[in-house]
Amino acid sequence: MAFVQRMETESGTVRISVERPPGAAAVSGTGNLVTLVLARGMRAGDSTIRITDFRIRDPQQNVAIGQPAEVRVLAP
Known part of the structure; x- marks a missing residue:
């Protein structure tokens, strides 16, 4: 698997x-499949x-589009 991030x-x-990769077996x-771990920010809030x-x-490479979502987080 290729993991790419752009900040x-x-x-x-x-x-x-x-x-x-092309031709790789399906998951x-x-x-x-993915877990996002957040580090504490530089400022509270x-x-x-x-x-x-x-x-x-x-x-079969057919695309399914997910629903937008949001969550509020608080950095102490």
Whole structure:
């Protein structure tokens, strides 16, 4: 699997992509495919994490688009 991340510090945006190589077997089973772990920020306060573009592919490479979501986090 290839894991690519791009951080845009000015906008506070992070793009994460996880892809399997062409011809690789599909992922199957149960459990987490990706876990996002956040480190404590430099300042205390509220923040919102937004998932704005979420796509997955089935073994035939058909794209399914996920629903946007957000969660509020508090750094003490």
